[in-house]
Amino acid sequence: MELAPGIHRIESILGPRPFSQYLLLVEGTEGVARGTIGWPDYPEGSPSTIDFTTRLQPGYWFLPRWEERWFPQAFIGTMGQLMRALEEGSEPEISGRDNLRTMALVEAAYRSAGEGRAVRLDEIVVEVRGGEA
Numbered sequence: 001m002e003l004a005p006g007i008h009r010i011e012s013i014l015g016p017r018p019f020s021q022y023l024l025l026v027e028g029t030e031g032v033a034r035g036t037i038g039w040p041d042y043p044e045g046s047p048s049t050i051d052f053t054t055r056l057q058p059g060y061w062f063l064p065r066w067e068e069r070w071f072p073q074a075f076i077g078t079m080g081q082l083m084r085a086l087e088e089g090s091e092p093e094i095s096g097r098d099n100l101r102t103m104a105l106v107e108a109a110y111r112s113a114g115e116g117r118a119v120r121l122d123e124i125v126v127e128v129r130g131g132e133a
Contacts, residue, residue, distance in 0.1 A: 006030060030055050039070035 006029040022037040035050035047069055053061045068074075078094055085092035104124040112119040
């Protein structure tokens with residue numbers, strides 16, 4: 001996997017139920033971030049977390065915390081924006097076309113893993129009726 005300049009490692013771990021846990025670790029030249037995502041223990045749910053440290057303040061970990069949870073709070077904004085787009089007759093910020101691009105990214109990742117090489121998104125053909133992907 002080719003990472004953005006300055007990023008050394010990204011880890012994402014999801015364990016099986018009933019002890020589901022989603023852990024995230026990103027290490028880079030300027031700092032480290034680690035966190036959890038609270039949706040795996042649905043329906044109880046728990047807030048997501050992120051802790052990070054930077055070279056600008058070595059030895060100090062920032063530990064912001066939120067009470068909001070993935071379900072239902074994570075969808076309030078996207079559903080509200082969808083309702084507004086329907087009222088205005090405009091394209092929603094997150095659309096079916098956008099989701100097809102996401103699936104193209106997933107396909108490129110699978111192909112990259114299978115072929116052992118970087119796969120560009122323009123190598124993945126996505127056909128959308130009535131326009132470009």
